[in-house]
Amino acid sequence: MGTSIEQFKEFVKSYPRLKYEVREGKRSWQSIYEEWTLLGDDGSWESYKGNPEAKVSNEGNEFLNSALKYVKKLNPDDITKTIGTVQKVLGIVQSFGGGKQNQQKINYTPRRRIDPLFRRFDDYED
Helix, strand or coil: CHHHHHHHHHHHHHCCHHHHHHHCCCCCHHHHHHHHHHHHHHCCCHHHCCCHHHHHHHHHHHHHHHHHHHHHHCCHHHHHHHHHHHHHHHHHHHHHHHHHHHHCCCCCCECCCCCHHHCCHHHECC
């Protein structure tokens, strides 16, 4: 039994894309092992041979290309208008509730003259 597991490990080393199939959740090690025990090394394993990093880099390039296409479609004028609208909405919201808090400034005077470095909370009058 130990020799078949060692043979399977060697088999997986010769087909590195199997590892990425398992990591992506497309297959499990159990299903690959069962298929390998039934078909052996002569099965349809050629699609799993090769450099798995090349596939990952191609997917990254596709994502980058689609992101660049999206950025090219953006209109700078629309972005400027949207930012202006958001600023106006924030100004309105601040005028309803946030502005009053900023206007009411509470000044506390200490009961006695104390160096600010050694001032405590209870040194201020209510």
